[in-house]
Amino acid sequence: MPPLSRIEINACIVVWFITILVFGYFSEYSTSVATGDYSMFQNVHVMIFIGFGFLMAFMAKNSFTAVGHAMMAATFAVVVSFFNYWFWHSFVSNSWTRFKIGVDQLVNADFCAASILISFGAVIGRVSLKQLLVMVYFEVVFYSINEAIGYGGIGVADVGGSMIIHTFGAYFGLAVSFIMEKEDTRKKRNEEKGAPDVTPVSDTMAMIGVLFLWCFWPSFNAYFADSLDATKTGMRQRAIVNTYLSLCASTVATFLTSFVIGKGKLSMVDVQNATLAGGVAMGTSADMLCQPYGALIIGTF
Secondary structure, three states: OOOOOHHHHHHHHHHHHHHHHHHHHHEEEOOOOOOOOHHHHHHHHHHHHHHHHHHHHHOOOOHHHHHHHHHHHHHHHHHHHHHHHHHHHHHHHOOOOOEEEOHHHHHHHHHHHHHHHHHHOOOOOOOOHHHHHHHHHHHHHHHHHHHHHHHHHHOOOOOOOHHHHHHHHHHHHHHHHHHHOOHHHHHHHHHHHOOOOOOHHHHHHHHHHHHHHHHHHHHHHHOOOHHHOOOOOOHHHHHHHHHHHHHHHHHHHHHHHHHHHOOOOOOHHHHHHHOOHHHHHHOOOOOOOOOHHHHHHHHHO
């Protein structure tokens, strides 16, 4: 990838100082009590910067670049998301105040970064850093619009972000990937290169990310559960239990299916992706009365 020119570096510096001025004029500390505690925020934070970061290292040729670009993309998305979250939620609700920043807003920003990193997985090794930052900026805008309409306008039940975060990020990444290349160019590249090269080192780095994501996903799905629990009936505990059981089920199903399809051999690609499907699938209904066996069924299928 070509390095940034001096003009592009200067433009980034100017944009960064403009961002600081926007924060100085529009932002203030939040005085409300956080929905979750710091440990749950830290769990989500580790998922974004370590879990998703190392998961992006599955391609041997671009593994180190992917980890660095993932960190930059996530950081940029977090900063830009504060203003966009405030603006579009205020626009939908028609209520304008200075935007407040507290632990809940930090978690919302990390959720936005998660959607961006999901999209990043579709363009690894095919975009430069400046192209990635442009993609991140526009995706944050559209993500914030989608989130404001979904949560603030329609009032969807999606405590773990299966629709708002994961589905949006997946389709946005596919759309960007699709428009980057013409169909004939895409076919020619696939014929020449085939599947991306992987090595034991790149697979191991990706598995580190998978394990962090797997362990902390219950916090991701359960953080905002108590904010919806007006009757205090243990929605957060239910979300944690449902997510954990669903992850266990998806892991068992992944290994069994991979053994069957691979005729007794295990595919690391299956393990790196499908074992996390239980957490994604359970996101929308994590705080609902699915019952433990229901969580196992959701994770399995």
